[in-house]
Amino acid sequence: MSEAEQSVPEYYVDAVQISTGVYGVALTFGLNPPHPTGPHGTVPKDLCVLRMSLEHAKVLAMLLRAQLKEYERENGEIPLPPSLYTSLGIAREDWGF
Incomplete structure (x- = not known):
């Protein structure tokens, strides 16, 4: 593994909180506990905050949608409950089905 690969953190996340303002977007990525307890749900552990301009967020959303749509064309729909x-x-229908 190269020195550059070692210095870039890598995370698995299963929670996201999105905030937008006039100057940008903040994405807080987190991880839910493996064994949630209690009737009120659980609060994910925040792992990182990613901030970007509104323009960058829009381009990212378009690129991510294109990648996922291509995956589904090749492999079938990704099922969601x-x-x-x-x-x-x-x-x-917002996804295009």
């Missing part, structure tokens, strides 16, 4: 769409306030 209907309750997820409802909880996020988005429609399955």
Whole structure:
């Protein structure tokens, strides 16, 4: 492993919080506990905050969508539970189905 590869942190995340303002976007990536307890849900452990301009965030969203759509063309739809769409306030059709 090269010195550059060793100095770049790598994370697995399963939680994200997104905030936007007039000057940019902040993405806080986190990890949920492996065995959540209690009726009120759990708070993920924050691992990193990524900040970028609104323009950069828009380009990133377009590139990520293109990559995922290409993956689905080659491998089939990535399934998501209907309750997820409802909880996020988005429609399955927003993805292009």
